[in-house]
Amino acid sequence: MASSENDAAAQTPPPPADDNSSESAPAALSKKQAKKMAKKEAKEDRKQQSSAAAAAAAGPEDDPFSGNYGDIPVVEIQSKAISGREWTEIGALVDELSGRSVLVRGVAQTIRPVSKKMAFVVLRQYVSTVQCILSVDKEFVSPQMVKFATALSKESIVDVEGIVSVPKEPIKGTTQQVEIQIRKIYCVNRAVSLLPINVEDAARSEADIQKAEFAGEQFSRVGQDTRLNYRVLDIRTPANQAIFRIQCHVEDVFRRFLRSEGFVGIHTPKLIAGSSEGGAAVFKLDYKGQPACLAQSPQLHKQMVICGGFGRVFEVGPVFRAEDSYTHRHLCEFVGLDVEMEIKEHYFEVCDIVDRLFVAMFDDLNENCKTELSAINRQYPFEPLKYLRKTLKLTFEEGIKMLQDAGVEVDPLGDLNTEVERKLGQLVREKYDTDFYILCRYPLAVRPFYTMPCYDDPKYSNSFDVFIRGEEIISGAQRVHLPELLTTRAEACGIDVKTISSYIDSFRYGAPPHGGFGVGLERVVMLFCALNNIRKTSLFPRDPQRLAP
Amino acid sequence: MASSENDAAAQTPPPPADDNSSESAPAALSKKQAKKMAKKEAKEDRKQQSSAAAAAAAGPEDDPFSGNYGDIPVVEIQSKAISGREWTEIGALVDELSGRSVLVRGVAQTIRPVSKKMAFVVLRQYVSTVQCILSVDKEFVSPQMVKFATALSKESIVDVEGIVSVPKEPIKGTTQQVEIQIRKIYCVNRAVSLLPINVEDAARSEADIQKAEFAGEQFSRVGQDTRLNYRVLDIRTPANQAIFRIQCHVEDVFRRFLRSEGFVGIHTPKLIAGSSEGGAAVFKLDYKGQPACLAQSPQLHKQMVICGGFGRVFEVGPVFRAEDSYTHRHLCEFVGLDVEMEIKEHYFEVCDIVDRLFVAMFDDLNENCKTELSAINRQYPFEPLKYLRKTLKLTFEEGIKMLQDAGVEVDPLGDLNTEVERKLGQLVREKYDTDFYILCRYPLAVRPFYTMPCYDDPKYSNSFDVFIRGEEIISGAQRVHLPELLTTRAEACGIDVKTISSYIDSFRYGAPPHGGFGVGLERVVMLFCALNNIRKTSLFPRDPQRLAP
DSSP: OOOOOOOTTSOOOSOOOOOOOOTTSOHHHHHHHHHHHHHHHHHHHHHHHHHHHHHHHHHHHHOTTGGGEEEOOGGGGSSOOOOOOOOOOGGGOOGGGTTOEEEEEEEEEEEEEEETTEEEEEEEETTEEEEEEEEOOSSSOOHHHHHHHHTSOTTOEEEEEEEEEOOSSOOSSSSOSOEEEEEEEEEEEOBOSSOSSOHHHHHOOHHHHHHHHHTTOOOOOOOHHHHHHTHHHHTTSHHHHHHHHHHHHHHHHHHHHHHHTTOEEOOOOSEESSOSSOSSOOOEEEETTEEEEEOSOSHHHHHHHHHTTOSEEEEEEEEEOOOOOOSTTOOSEEEEEEEEEEOSSOTHHHHHHHHHHHHHHHHHHHHHOHHHHHHHHHHSOOOOOOOOSSOEEEEHHHHHHHHHHTTOOOOTTSOOOHHHHHHHHHHHHHHHOOSEEEEEOOBGGGSOTTBOBOSSOTTBBSEEEEEETTEEEEEEEEBOOOHHHHHHHHHHTTOOGGGGHHHHHGGGBOOOOEEEEEEEHHHHHHHHTTOSOGGGGSSSOOBTTBOOO | OOOOOOOTTSOOOSOOOOOOOOTTSOHHHHHHHHHHHHHHHHHHHHHHHHHHHHHHHHHHHHOTTGGGEEEOOGGGGSSOOOOOOOOOOGGGOOGGGTTOEEEEEEEEEEEEEEETTEEEEEEEETTEEEEEEEEOOSSSOOHHHHHHHHTSOTTOEEEEEEEEEOOSSOOSSSSOSOEEEEEEEEEEEOBOSSOSSOHHHHHOOHHHHHHHHHTTOOOOOOOHHHHHHTHHHHTTSHHHHHHHHHHHHHHHHHHHHHHHTTOEEOOOOSEESSOSSOSSOOOEEEETTEEEEEOSOSHHHHHHHHHTTOSEEEEEEEEEOOOOOOSTTOOSEEEEEEEEEEOSSOTHHHHHHHHHHHHHHHHHHHHHOHHHHHHHHHHSOOOOOOOOSSOEEEEHHHHHHHHHHTTOOOOTTSOOOHHHHHHHHHHHHHHHOOSEEEEEOOBGGGSOTTBOBOSSOTTBBSEEEEEETTEEEEEEEEBOOOHHHHHHHHHHTTOOGGGGHHHHHGGGBOOOOEEEEEEEHHHHHHHHTTOSOGGGGSSSOOBTTBOOO
16 A cells, blocks of 8 residues: 655645735735634634534444544543553654554644545654555545545644555655554644645745746745744744754854853843943833833843853843844844853954854754755755855955955945945955855944954954854954943943943953954854845744734 | 961951842942942042052062063053963862962952062952962062052952962862962952952851851941842852852753753744733833833743744743832743643643753752852852652642641632742641652633643643742643633633734644743742842842842
8 A cells, every 4th residue: 555645745725815025015914914814714614613523423323433533522632641652753753663553643734635535644743744644444444534534624733543654665745754554543633724824835945936837837935924924834844944943053052162161151131221232223111110221232241240250151142123124134133142251362262262163063063954954955945154174364454455456445444334245255255265254353433332442553443243155143352341441432432321330330340351242043044054034044033013923 | 388378258358338238128229329439439449550550660670570560551451462371270270280380360359468578369260269379589579579469459350470389288268279379460450449349248158257246256248239239249259150150050951951852942032012921010112113012921932833833842031020029039030941842642741841851950950060059058058959859749739738737728729829838848848858849730710821721620720830949930831722712711811812813823723732831040040059039040130129230
């Protein structure tokens, strides 16, 4: 009965309504659609449930195998009992289990009736999928059972019990290379029959869509806003499962590397009295009658912890930016990976940590996330990141020179805009064969007030940015640890020093020279995988127009 | 020249002004004091700096060893050069280095002139301290050099170069059992001479204060509010260095354990449209013209990620509670350790994770944080936590019965207040010899709307709390994964379901049965170490009256 029934995508229902709206289209529009959709669903749902109930009710009388299928009653999934049965993970279904009976729980990704006597069900769990075959026989499976299974809605949660078998030909449509011959099938939880997003549509690469179009077929493209409105469905795709597993892996390596170098993980408050970075891009709120801000970074507090004698610290936590940025690389809330450390002599000690941390991270991702990276590659093809064993460090002046030599007009003491950064990334790649490099000694005027000026030229500062594929992901610097200079610099940058007095005072009680850096977690993942939008690497992104879901 | 000059605490300056105000005393009062103090300091500071400059200026002419000491010029600590010199960590100073020359950077914890020709300097780095001896000789040390060193203010950052020696008698006042015979001493950064908190005062145990009082001596007690106002100084004490290193270790174990069990670390938004837990205790703000809240927990979003097919997830992040709670165990912002997972049949599958995670954590802390635990114990003595290899699980009804048998009046369907929880903890300890247990099957009425009712009695729920030393640290439950029941329950609990519609809709697309729990990181550390106030385990605590530093 082993089968080579492979192309799970072949049988899709008519594509659901979809907006191909651009990123900046108002989310409000989609919400209306959502409401309409929800009503429709609820109706469908009731219809479906009553017919299912009818089927189940009809079952027992005329089907000797009626115990082998059906909807699991709610009471049974309310922690009624512990049966002691063992579930096998779909990812663990391998050849060695051939002939063995297994019990799996998964999502019904596709359900394909072949005839009244046979059907295929592809079950998915996390990133793994397996093909299950339901075929009428004299011992376990009745035609009613096939009917029950084929009436299930896609994305429903299903328990399947059956025998593992190895098909003669390799299976193309699933991750697992075995099949399950179903003996029992129960529905744990039903999805509405009309889903706002078809997960298979959401998982399809642009290349596949175009190939199908060329062949005269029509697949639905799922727009960015629709994806985000129905994120719970969208994140079920292999690429998204992989993206957020890689994100977690990045954090694992970040933490493990820094811990091994003597850093202590800390947590600083997000509710603060003054703004941490200055400027208007701050969310304000009332804190028990006092005006408060959401921290734009843990900058001030992580420095205070260094003044508190912790030597080397890091923090992973949300940072909030009320900026009206509608770009592919800005969010109003993102996860900051922050580092702060005492330095003995030079901020290059900080650059050294950046260098070793990120080379270790890239190595680790390439080595240990192969499955995830290829899942992303299948939907969003990208070139592997080029990086050197010892990270290239250029000065800002050298960068300016490279740009000028290439005919790009730039202000030698101004900031680089996104376009110029991209161009420089290109030039660096051509000359040094790397997508990852450090640009140091930035002009003082374009850095925050707490940045230490250069000893030899106060127009420049002991600071750096780090780039991946021509986009900035890290900013770092030596900090001013002298309270008088800090006050002067804050005032020069238009900061109300009263609002940061406890920060400035921290440097009066014996403050070690120190420096640090901040990284955006979403940007690391986005740029390592060359994804085109930061919203793809945030589970529930927040931008100026999106506060939901 | 090796010495047994030990009691670093013997010579302290007159105790600084201090408030012994209770925890709930308004922070505003202390702020005024702070301002006054800052002014005074600034004046002292200027005085001190000019006299130091004078001394340094006088040096070169009449002292052949003038190159061996002095203030390092600012320009030298502005990343001027990388000298290639090697610094030794104070914690790495051991017998084996005897006779070797080392360079260390540390905080001048105490400076004791013995005569015009000799002085002791205790240097501190993180949790380690070492005694350094400065004694006039013909090769390196002049009387002017001794004068320079003894004029340094405590808590200044100092570089010392010298020879390691092993004293004949053990050193009681420092962690390291070697001394450094100073040959060079430079000040990297000066502390103001009049510190708002004396670190040695802040580090003293109540027992030591009382012992001194009994002997007719007077030590200053540093009140909780003063500590928090000058947190940068307060966290330099051994106990505080230990507390926050343990906190980081707790997070290490949490993450490592869950990763090894197949959980994925996630980050969910803190800026949300509706409140996540209902009730009034929510911080509100304006989000680009839309009303927004700060998430009181990642509850809704972590469940949505489970609906998104991630199977098992965890999150470490800030949670915000606008409650007017002035207790020893409530904060307005704390770090939540959150877990959510699919369950196959029973919420005891969640309890099993709690059990194994926390037993692993307690084992690990006891095994790997001995130094830190004893540092805390020296200032805040506590009994080691009693816990069983397999965590005790009692039902709420059993708990009520134990309380009633002990003559405590309790509502069998109401919540337990703090006092009753403590009492139950005591009874459990007496009967089962454990400080750590799970109380399950809580009355439904006292649990949040998303809690799954019991299959056999809707007055109860599939939920649990976990207690350490009679105080709650964890709340967990099976969740309602059926959208209709969820809507009914939300309405019954007075939640405006419109504000959580995208959450409720998440369960319409195929939702697996699931459960999870949330832990307060600060509470774990507080209760493991039996500390009396949660403000001791938060770096920069936020309560209804404290938004700074």
